Amino acid sequence: MILPIVAYGDPVLKKKAKPITKEYPKLPELIDNMFETMYGANGLGLAAPQIGLSIRMFLVDTSPFANDKEFTEEEQAVFKDFKKVFINAEILESTGEEWVFNEGCLSIPGITEDVFRESTITIKYQDENFKEYTETYDGIIARVIQHEYDHIEGILFTDKLSSLKKRILKGRLANISKGKCDADYRMRFPSVSKKR
Incomplete structure (x- = not known):
């Protein structure tokens, strides 16, 4: 079942999410x-707060990058098979040089901005069967994981922008929270009153 994605401005997106059992x-x-909601919105990742649940869970599927000629064949092969559920995740370490990549977010439709992130992460998490892993990722996969991980920490990619960029985007972000945006998937807007 496709669920509505919570839009920018909803308090759930700014809360640190709780672990689950x-x-x-x-x-x-x-x-x-x-997964169905993420695929329906053409996303690479989706965190539980984005569907209104303040729990420490997110999922990632980088297969859309598998046909992107911007990446090497080796990278494309890795992207093709990278599909995971992360429960109760904790990034233990972020290292490497910060690099920039243009990011967007299903909760913030129509806005993409360059975001700096460290290139390598080590993350501890549980899968959907609650088996525990500690793994290290780098490059695009590390970036997608960091973006989704930020969601369970109550952080949006727009929080990482310069104060000037934030001021420039302020009006557009306010419009998104009021439902004044184009998204070709179901959304729930915090500033749109429900019909009685």
């Missing part, structure tokens, strides 16, 4: 719904 109700169904 394997007893979390209907978790397999929730994960399926999140």
